[in-house]
Amino acid sequence: MFNNLSDKLDKALHVLKGHGSITEVNVAETLKEVRRALLDADVNFKIAKEFTKRVKEKALGQNVLTTLQPGQLMVKIVKDELTELMGGDAEGVNLSATPSVILMSGLQGSGKTTFSGKLANYLKNKKTKKPLLVACDVYRPAAIDQLHVVGDQIGVEVFSDRGNNDPVAISKAGIAHAKANGHNVVIIDTAGRLAVDEVMMTEISNIHKAIQPQETLFVVDSMTGQDAVNTAKAFNDVLNFDGVILTKLDGDTRGGAAISIKSVVNKPIKFIGTGEKMEAIDVFYPSRMADRILGM
Amino acid sequence: AGKSKVDDDVLDDLEEVLVSSDVGVNTTLKVIERIEARVAKDKYLGTDELNTILREEIASLLSETNLGEETDFIIPQDKKPYVIMVVGVNGVGKTTTIGKLAYQFKKQGLKVVLGAADTFRAAAIDQLQVWADRVDIPIVKQSMGSDPASVAFDTLKSAVTQNADVVIIDTAGRLHNKVNLMNELTKVKRVMQKVVDNTPNDVLLVLDGSTGQNAFEQAKQFTAATEVTSLAVTKLDGTAKGGVVIGISDQLKIPVKYIGVGEGIEDLQVFNKFEFVDSFFK
Ligand SMILES: Nc1nc2c(ncn2[C@@H]2O[C@H](COP(=O)(O)OP(=O)(O)OP(=O)(O)O)[C@@H](O)[C@H]2O)c(=O)[nH]1
Ligand SMILES: Nc1nc2c(ncn2[C@@H]2O[C@H](COP(=O)(O)OP(=O)(O)OP(=O)(O)O)[C@@H](O)[C@H]2O)c(=O)[nH]1
Ligand SMILES: [K+]
Ligand SMILES: [Mg+2]
Ligand SMILES: [Mg+2]
Numbered sequence: 001m002f003n004n005l006s007d008k009l010d011k012a013l014h015v016l017k018g019h020g021s022i023t024e025v026n027v028a029e030t031l032k033e034v035r036r037a038l039l040d041a042d043v044n045f046k047i048a049k050e051f052t053k054r055v056k057e058k059a060l061g062q063n064v065l066t067t068l069q070p071g072q073l074m075v076k077i078v079k080d081e082l083t084e085l086m087g088g089d090a091e092g093v094n095l096s097a098t099p100s101v102i103l104m105s106g107l108q109g110s111g112k113t114t115f116s117g118k119l120a121n122y123l124k125n126k127k128t129k130k131p132l133l134v135a136c137d138v139y140r141p142a143a144i145d146q147l148h149v150v151g152d153q154i155g156v157e158v159f160s161d162r163g164n165n166d167p168v169a170i171s172k173a174g175i176a177h178a179k180a181n182g183h184n185v186v187i188i189d190t191a192g193r194l195a196v197d198e199v200m201m202t203e204i205s206n207i208h209k210a211i212q213p214q215e216t217l218f219v220v221d222s223m224t225g226q227d228a229v230n231t232a233k234a235f236n237d238v239l240n241f242d243g244v245i246l247t248k249l250d251g252d253t254r255g256g257a258a259i260s261i262k263s264v265v266n267k268p269i270k271f272i273g274t275g276e277k278m279e280a281i282d283v284f285y286p287s288r289m290a291d292r293i294l295g296m
Numbered sequence: 297a298g299k300s301k302v303d304d305d306v307l308d309d310l311e312e313v314l315v316s317s318d319v320g321v322n323t324t325l326k327v328i329e330r331i332e333a334r335v336a337k338d339k340y341l342g343t344d345e346l347n348t349i350l351r352e353e354i355a356s357l358l359s360e361t362n363l364g365e366e367t368d369f370i371i372p373q374d375k376k377p378y379v380i381m382v383v384g385v386n387g388v389g390k391t392t393t394i395g396k397l398a399y400q401f402k403k404q405g406l407k408v409v410l411g412a413a414d415t416f417r418a419a420a421i422d423q424l425q426v427w428a429d430r431v432d433i434p435i436v437k438q439s440m441g442s443d444p445a446s447v448a449f450d451t452l453k454s455a456v457t458q459n460a461d462v463v464i465i466d467t468a469g470r471l472h473n474k475v476n477l478m479n480e481l482t483k484v485k486r487v488m489q490k491v492v493d494n495t496p497n498d499v500l501l502v503l504d505g506s507t508g509q510n511a512f513e514q515a516k517q518f519t520a521a522t523e524v525t526s527l528a529v530t531k532l533d534g535t536a537k538g539g540v541v542i543g544i545s546d547q548l549k550i551p552v553k554y555i556g557v558g559e560g561i562e563d564l565q566v567f568n569k570f571e572f573v574d575s576f577f578k
Contacts, residue, residue, distance in 0.1 A: 036321055042508030045315045107506065108531060108559070109387030113418075139559070141395075141426035142419040149418035149440075194534040221387065225318040225508025227536035248386060251471040253510040276386065276417070 041254035041293050044229045047263045079290050086286035087268045094214045099178045101186045106219035108192030111247035116189040117150035118281040123185050132183035134174030135160035136167040137191035154278050168210050195234030205238050216241040222249045228257035229264045236265040247273035254293050298339030317539035317576040320509050351573050357546040358569045369400040377455045379463045379495040383518055384502035386469030389530035389556050394464050395427030396564035402431050406461040411451030412437035413444040414468035424466050445487040452491035472517030482521050499524045505531045505538035515544045530556030537576050
């Protein structure tokens with residue numbers, strides 16, 4: 001089975017047991033294991049390196065002042081550092097404007113359309129909002145149909161314009177429709193795109209400029225590997241997004257991409273997706289994510 | 297005289313390149329050990345030669361399962377209809393790969409039929425229908441929410457009646473840790489054999505090229521449920537490298553057949569292991 005991080009840490013931390021304190025010498029082997037385990041959890045290569053360096057500094061600085069065993073201390077330092085890295089308390093979305101406009105962005109298949117539906121459903125039921133979904137993916141086969149099916153499932157209106165292939169125009173028309181019909185939240189679903197696709201990145205930048213959303217969300221598949229940093233950075237450079245959504249956490253991925261993304265863009269992870277159903281949405285808890293990555 | 301040891305710096309760089317390509321620590325260490333062993337025996341002269349050795353060693357992990365010599369989309373002549381069942385976790389590119397693959401077979405003059413056995417995801421049937429229309433081939437479908445095994449059964453029946461050459465069955469994305477959904481897939485597979493013996497002929501697991509080490513578990517669990525016979529790696533038109541398939545192919549002995557390099561109908565290629573390995577260093 002899966003050789004998880006906590007098993008490996010336990011193994012590595014054995015080295016420290018019996019020693020009175022953490023020294024340069026006895027911490028080295030442990031850090032190697034920590035780094036190895038982070039890489040197995042898909043934490044980015046460079047970020048894993050920086051992370052272990054910071055853990056080392058913390059460990060060496062603290063050992064004399066505590067009553068914990070060195071091994072326990074290391075676990076605590078690693079976990080605290082991870083939790084802190086992934087952000088403070090859970091944050092919701094900015095709903096201060098009327099209507100509040102929320103723009104989705106991300107790679108192909110990351111879960112944008114599904115999450116658009118989940119968020120609309122959540123805001124409708126938990127925050128008594130009246131959302132409008134806007135279909136701005138004019139490329140993917142049946143993308144508009146997909147959003148309509150999702151809208152029907154949750155009883156939320158979907159704005160689309162099938163003849164129109166300009167997402168900027170559709171997004172503006174959607175917001176106008178929301179204003180005219182008393183919707184106080186507008187969720188804009190967009191096509192998946194690669195960060196290296198300049199035409200498509202310019203397109204979403206144009207949508208962003210045209211509608212000036214209260215909230216721009218970057219939706220990312222939690223199974224993503226080393227490339228998470230490149231993508232997150234590129235989308236953030238173009239959109240300066242407000243938050244991250246981690247999807248498909250109902251799988252068994254360790255989700256190290258969460259650390260990588262947070263480290264590189266320093267934006268909060270706001271929600272997680274935990275299934276295909278419309279109810280499968282949860283707020284993000286950094287300490288739970290740290291436990292998951294550590295296999296605890 | 298050549299050197300008999302590789303510098304630590306060179307190995308560190310190599311480790312970074314491979315791990316950053318999602319090859320994974322285990323497989324990366326395996327590659328490094330093989331290079332060290334070979335250099336100790338054969339010696340080497342310079343960076344160029346080291347690059348060649350490296351390329352060969354990585355490619356050799358794929359070689360038991362991949363000849364790496366196929367240049368075209370080939371279907372065995374002796375099986376008719378040749379049935380391909382496409383499986384994988386959510387959003388990896390199954391339906392799109394089916395559209396592109398159908399296009400390639402159609403281009404060769406083969407008669408292709410699609411089966412819409414993803415009856416769960418919103419508008420999944422409509423999506424496959426769009427691809428069938430693009431390629432201009434028939435599709436067998438039922439309504440959303442119907443039994444996927446029944447759709448697969450109907451598709452094979454229809455293909456036999458139509459005297460089709462190739463059948464490609466789309467299935468709903470599912471995470472490999474969902475036991476019920478994996479059992480459902482086993483059933484979809486089993487029902488095909490009631491229509492044509494020894495089908496499906498190919499169970500194609502689609503992996504997203506941006507996925508990290510979790511792809512290993514995907515490959516293991518889908519193999520357990522459906523005996524995967526080949527792999528496709530998608531979305532390699534981005535910056536992700538898809539290196540995790542090296543270890544998967546090596547350990548599970550499943551060949552990589554296709555790579556996806558875009559969303560267009562032509563954006564599917566036959567896997568070439570040397571080009572694949574070279575892309576890590578670009
Ligand atoms: N298991 C699981 N599946 C999910 C989750 N979120 C989305 N999915 C599935 O992932 C697949 C892709 O989701 P979509 O919402 O279509 O993704 P997208 O980002 O809109 O895709 P494109 O528009 O093609 O870029 C679908 O099969 C969804 O049902 C999740 O949290 N868990
Ligand atoms: N850039 C790029 N995008 C791709 C590639 N293959 C598929 N896609 C895109 O990825 C997204 C998901 O593709 P689908 O074919 O719907 O994936 P799927 O596995 O059928 O998804 P589910 O049925 O929801 O599980 C779509 O936006 C596709 O256009 C590829 O090779 N490159
Ligand atoms: K993905
Ligand atoms: Mg979508
Ligand atoms: Mg599909």
